[in-house]
Amino acid sequence: xxxxxxxxxxxxxxxxxxxxxxxxxxxxxxxxxxxxxxxxxxxxxxxxxxxxxxxxxxxxxxxxxxxxxxxxxxxxxxxxxxxxxxxxxxxxxxxxxxxxxxxxxxxxxxxxxxxxxxxxxxxxxxxxxxxxxxxxxxxxxxxxxxxxxxxxxxxxxxxxxxxxxxxxxxxxxxxxxxxxxxxxxxxxxxxxxxxxxxxxxxxxxxxxxxxxxxxxxxxxxxxxxxxxxxxxxxxxxxxxxxxxxxxxxxxxxxxxxxxxxxxxxxxxxxxxxxxxxxxxxxxxxxxxxxxxxxxxxxxxxxxxxxxxxxxxxxxxxxxxxxxxxxxxxxxxxxxxxxxxxxxxxxxxxxxxxxxxxxxxxxxxxxxxxxxxxxxxxxxxxxxxxxxxxxxxxxxxxxxxx
Amino acid sequence: xxxxxxxxxxxxxxxxxxxxxxxxxxxxxxxxxxxxxxxxxxxxxxxxxxxxxxxxxxxxxxxxxxxxxxxxxxxxxxxxxxxxxxxxxxxxxxxxxxxxxxxxxxxxxxxxxxxxxxxxxxxxxxxxxxxxxxxxxxxxxxxxxxxxxxxxxxxxxxxxxxxxxxxxxxxxxxxxxxxxxxxxxxxxxxxxxxxxxxxxxxxxxxxxxxxxxxxxxxxxxxxxxxxxxxxxxxxxxxxxxxxxxxxxxxxxxxxxxxxxxxxxxxxxxxxxxxxxxxxxxxxxxxxxxxxxxxxxxxxxxxxxxxxxxxxxxxxxxxxxxxxxxxxxxxxxxxxxxxxxxxxxxxxxxxxxxxxxxxxxxxxxxxxxxxxxxxxxxxxxxx
Numbered sequence: 114x115x116x117x118x119x120x121x122x123x124x125x126x127x128x129x130x131x132x133x134x135x136x137x138x139x140x141x142x143x144x145x146x147x148x149x150x151x152x153x154x155x156x157x158x159x160x161x162x163x164x165x166x167x168x169x170x171x172x173x174x175x176x177x178x179x180x181x182x183x184x185x186x187x188x189x190x191x192x193x194x195x196x197x198x199x200x201x202x203x204x205x206x207x208x209x210x211x212x213x214x215x216x217x218x219x220x221x222x223x224x225x226x227x228x229x230x231x232x233x234x235x236x237x238x239x240x241x242x243x244x245x246x247x248x249x250x251x252x253x254x255x256x257x258x259x260x261x262x263x264x265x266x267x268x269x270x271x272x273x274x275x276x277x278x279x280x281x282x283x284x285x286x287x288x289x290x291x292x293x294x295x296x297x298x299x300x301x302x303x304x305x306x307x308x309x310x311x312x313x314x315x316x317x318x319x320x321x322x323x324x325x326x327x328x329x330x331x332x333x334x335x336x337x338x339x340x341x342x343x344x345x346x347x348x349x350x351x352x353x354x355x356x357x358x359x360x361x362x363x364x365x366x367x368x369x370x371x372x373x374x375x376x377x378x379x380x381x382x383x384x385x386x387x388x389x390x391x392x393x394x395x396x397x398x399x400x401x402x403x404x405x406x407x408x409x410x411x412x413x414x415x416x417x418x419x420x421x422x423x424x425x426x427x428x429x430x431x432x433x434x435x436x437x438x439x440x441x442x443x444x445x446x447x448x449x450x451x452x453x454x455x456x457x458x459x460x461x462x463x464x465x466x467x468x469x470x471x472x473x474x475x476x477x478x479x480x481x482x483x484x485x486x487x488x489x490x491x492x493x494x495x496x497x498x499x500x501x502x503x504x505x506x507x508x509x510x511x512x513x514x
Numbered sequence: 515x516x517x518x519x520x521x522x523x524x525x526x527x528x529x530x531x532x533x534x535x536x537x538x539x540x541x542x543x544x545x546x547x548x549x550x551x552x553x554x555x556x557x558x559x560x561x562x563x564x565x566x567x568x569x570x571x572x573x574x575x576x577x578x579x580x581x582x583x584x585x586x587x588x589x590x591x592x593x594x595x596x597x598x599x600x601x602x603x604x605x606x607x608x609x610x611x612x613x614x615x616x617x618x619x620x621x622x623x624x625x626x627x628x629x630x631x632x633x634x635x636x637x638x639x640x641x642x643x644x645x646x647x648x649x650x651x652x653x654x655x656x657x658x659x660x661x662x663x664x665x666x667x668x669x670x671x672x673x674x675x676x677x678x679x680x681x682x683x684x685x686x687x688x689x690x691x692x693x694x695x696x697x698x699x700x701x702x703x704x705x706x707x708x709x710x711x712x713x714x715x716x717x718x719x720x721x722x723x724x725x726x727x728x729x730x731x732x733x734x735x736x737x738x739x740x741x742x743x744x745x746x747x748x749x750x751x752x753x754x755x756x757x758x759x760x761x762x763x764x765x766x767x768x769x770x771x772x773x774x775x776x777x778x779x780x781x782x783x784x785x786x787x788x789x790x791x792x793x794x795x796x797x798x799x800x801x802x803x804x805x806x807x808x809x810x811x812x813x814x815x816x817x818x819x820x821x822x823x824x825x826x827x828x829x830x831x832x833x834x835x836x837x838x839x840x841x842x843x844x845x846x847x848x849x850x851x852x853x854x855x856x857x858x859x860x861x862x863x864x865x866x867x868x869x870x871x872x873x874x875x876x877x878x879x880x881x882x883x884x885x886x887x888x889x890x891x892x893x894x895x896x
Contacts, residue, residue, distance in 0.1 A: 140717070148720040155724060162751045169750045240556045241549035242563050256876035257869050258831035260838075261845055265869070268861030272603075453736035460838050467738055480746040487739045488731075495734040 166481070181477045182207070188472050190464050192380055203473055210469035211490055217383065217465065218452040218494075221390040225451060226444075228391060229398025234428070236403050247399065254396035260457050262393055267385040267461040276372050285365050287373060293384060294366035297377035303357030310353035314345035321345075382463035386455065394451045401443045405436035437509055445502035452494050456487075466490050581605030585612060595856045607860045611867050614851040618868065621686015621842045627678060630669045631689040637662055637669075638692045646882055648889075659700070666693075682759060686842035688871065690761070694833040694843065698768040699776075699826055705769065706776030711806065713781055725777070732774035737835050740767040745839040764836045772829045779825055783818030784810065816890065823883035827876050834872075844868050 137143065170177060182204040189199050194212045197205060236247035254262070271290050273280065279289035287294040298304065321341055329335040366376035409432050417427035458465040467487055474483035551557045583601050586609040588594045598607035611618075620631045641662050644650050650658075670689070673679035685693075712718075712725040732740070744767035745760060752758065758766075787810055795805035815822075837846040848864040851857065 144717045148718050151724070152720050165753050166750045169752075169754070172754065239549070239552060240559060242560050246563060246567070252877065252880075253873070256827070256831075256873050256880060258834040258845065258872055260834045261865060261869055261872060264845070264849060265862065265865040268865060272859060272862065456736040456738045457835070457838075459738065467736070467742075471742065474742075474746060480750065484739060484743050484747055487742070488735045491736060491739065492731070492734045 175478050177479070177481070179482055181473075181479055181482070184477075186473070186476075188469070188476065190469070192383065192464070203477075206469055207466065207473065207486060210464060210466035213463070214452070214455055214458075214465040214467075214490070215494075217386055217390065217458065217463070218455045221387055221394065221451050221455065222448050224387070224391045225394040225398055225447070228395035230402050232395060232399035233402030234406070236399060237406060251396045251399050254392055255400075259389060259393045259454055260460055263385060263389040263457055263461055266389050267381065270381040270385055276368055279368075279373075285376075287366055289373075290381065291372055291378075292381045293379040294373040295377050295379075296363050296365045299360070299362040299364050301357075301360045303354050303360050306357055307350040307354040311346065311350040314349040318342050318345045380463075382458070382461055385461055386458050386463045390451055390454060393454070394447055397450075398444065398447055401440055401447065402436070405440035406432060408439045409435045441502065441506045441509060445499065445506075448498050448502070449495055452498065453491060456491075577604065578606050583607050583609050585609050589613065593856050598860065602859070606863050608863060610851070610857055610860045610863050614857070614864070615867070617687070618844070618847045618851055618864065619687045620689065621847050622684045623686065623689075624678070624680060624684065627672070627680060630672070630677070630680075631685070631687070634666050634669050634689055635692060637666055638696060641696075663697075663700075682761060685761070687847045688844045690836075690842060691830075691833050691844040694761075694765060694768055694836065695826075695830045697765055698772050698829055698833065701769045702772035702776055702829075705773040706780050707811070709773060709777040710780035710784060713777065714784055729774045729777055732771055733778070737767075737771050737832055738838055740771050741835060741839050743767065760839070761841060764839060764841055768829070768833065768836075771832075772825070775825050775828070776822065779818050779821045780814065782821065783814035783816075786817050787814050819890065820883050820887040823879055823886070827879045827883075830876060830879070831872065844871065 135142070169175075183202055185200055186203045186206040187199045188206055190197055190206065190209055192213065193209045194216060195205075195209060197209050232247045232250060235243050236251065238244045238247070270292075273288060273290045276287070276289045276291050279287040279294075281287060285296050318338075318341065322338055325336050325338055364375045364377075366373040366378075368374075406428075413431055413435065414427060417431040422430065455465060456467040459468040459471060462468070470483045470487045474480050477483075550560045581601055582605045583598045586593060586595050586597055586607075593613065595607070595609070598609060601607070616625070616628060619635075620628045623631050641659065644658060645655060668674060669677070670685060670693075671679060671682075709725045709728060712721045713729065715722050715725075741764060744763040748758070748763045748766075791809055791813065792805070795809040800808065833843060834845040836843050837849065840846075842850070845868060848868040849861070851864050852859070852861045
């Protein structure tokens with residue numbers, strides 16, 4: 114626009130600088146006036162609400178402040194990732210709730226992504242039956258309220274026979290109205306070490322893969338990755354496990370009295386919530402994936418086919434990397450949705466943060482603090498996911514010169 | 515022989531190279547070969563899927579039709595559901611729906627007056643259908659809405675024209691769902707337009723900041739937290755003696771929630787309007803509200819209709835969350851209908867019944883949105 118080097122004489126003159134005229138015609142003044150009016154009204158409304166709340170709290174003799182967090186909660190929690198007993202504080206109870214929310218949200222997001230991608234690709238399949246099945250799945254699941262689906266799955270699980278008549282799958286997996294009981298290894302330090310070794314191996318494999326890609330870029334030949342991957346991903350964990358004495362004992366669920374003991378358990382609440390969330394969100398993710406793939410130009414498929422790639426290779430090497438740019442932004446909101454939707458757990462009795470905060474409100478009567486905690490937790494999670502996905506999006510974005 | 519591709523199937527007979535039997539190139543057999551059995555893998559997938567589908571369909575038909583119990587002796591408290599209990603797992607208990615459909619649809623509304631909520635549902639549906647037709651998209655539509663909503667209010671509350679008054683605590687079922695969704699959208703939509711316009715005010719940073727905070731705050735938290743706020747915190751906000759009933763509080767929470775989501779959709783539409791349109795309106799000497807009302811909004815809203823309808827579908831489904839704070843919407847009446855000991859354990863049947871109702875509404879809206887999108891695209895792609 115206006116640079117000192119412009120030769121056009123019209124631009125040499127600086128635009129007239131007008132001071133703030135004390136007139137209704139001055140847009141700056143008008144803007145300031147309206148902002149003051151709107152902020153004033155909002156401020157007045159807020160003050161009125163706060164004033165009322167203060168008086169009400171006083172009248173009803175409700176305590177304020179977060180002091181209750183240090184008191185003994187005395188509320189039982191069915192499933193917890195960290196050791197917890199009703200004698201612990203409210204703070205610990207709420208922490209358990211946050212962890213339960215994160216557990217179902219993270220597992221749900223991973224499973225929904227996998228299922229959604231499969232269904233989205235299936236909807237574009239050349240096989241008519243596969244495409245139609247995927248379409249029906251998406252249309253039906255998308256058009257029913259999630260809460261209805263959760264209650265439905267929960268009712269279905271509650272309708273299973275009791276532990277004594279539990280359905281038996283694959284020998285020692287039991288399906289009953291108390292949940293799913295399955296054999297699980299006796300967890301020891303060696304297993305933790307193996308898990309740690311696996312994650313180290315995964316990071317190392319990823320680094321190696323990037324190194325080999327760099328080599329491929331430089332020399333045109335890609336060194337073989339898979340022998341290294343096997344060593345790092347299988348050899349390392351097994352080695353760690355072996356070095357620690359190779360403990361291995363299977364803990365099978367056994368019927369004792371009215372319920373199963375031992376083994377791993379998935380409660381019906383968690384199962385219904387996870388199942389419902391994954392099926393529902395996958396329907397939306399499928400549509401996002403489908404739209405993303407359709408957004409890639411047809412010529413890309415043809416060019417990939419002309420290079421002699423199989424259809425799977427075309428999809429994996431050529432189409433998906435380009436589709437990802439379209440897919441990631443809406444996917445972010447799906448991950449946010451699955452986290453927020455996990456709050457419906459309260460309806461079927463899975464103790465997530467909303468459920469535990471709700472009980473806390475009922476026990477202490479401190480509604481404002483309880484709801485503030487719920488909102489802070491979700492805002493923090495939302496913000497974290499947004500930041501991470503923005504970073505990932507920026508990394509995947511088209512590098513333009 | 516190479517398997518016929520889709521193009522070969524349509525061009526087959528015309529192509530000079532194609533010397534296959536005509537029945538392999540066109541017609542149903544060719545279609546089957548191209549779309550179901552094009553390769554070994556495709557054939558295997560088709561057969562496996564067909565097997566699963568057929569076996570599922572058969573067992574579902576067995577459960578829902580063949581072995582289903584359609585009627586049980588007795589009604590009310592004296593009902594005898596032993597036939598349903600005996601068939602449990604093998605057959606559906608549709609007797610539950612026969613016994614409870616009035617409760618599921620209309621809640622505790624007085625039995626003899628239930629034609630009123632039924633009529634209200636019909637009016638709502640007619641209102642939706644009229645609003646969906648493009649030939650009715652003009653100013654008079656607002657008047658139709660106003661009249662229809664007043665009629666609905668009269669019918670539901672009663673107390674005039676010889677209709678017995680019915681207090682709001684007794685409303686329930688489908689009507690509540692429709693009221694929450696319709697009023698929610700009717701009030702959230704104007705709110706969202708204001709917020710979206712405020713969100714784009716670069717010359718008023720304070721207003722813009724206010725709108726951003728509202729949108730991001732609401733979109734960052736789940737609807738349940740707002741509903742909890744409405745049910746337990748709202749009474750604290752009001753001065754003593756002033757009391758708003760629970761339904762209205764939930765309605766306000768839904769309006770605030772929907773407003774933030776709709777505002778983002780409207781903002782998308784506003785952003786898509788080229789700058790030239792703003793400048794042209796300024797050049798004509800229009801004031802801000804003339805410019806917005808006559809030039810910008812008509813174009814921006816037209817672009818955002820399909821995503822708006824999708825948000826409406828989301829809101830319609832989300833009204834079911836009021837169950838958690840104890841309002842008797844369609845889902846809650848279904849849940850409550852199986853609380854009586856006699857009917858305990860038949861939740862699946864009740865949920866399938868209301869699922870069908872939700873599905874009809876949402877599917878109609880989603881089909882409409884897709885058709886509209888195609889229709890509106892036609893105008894742009896010349």
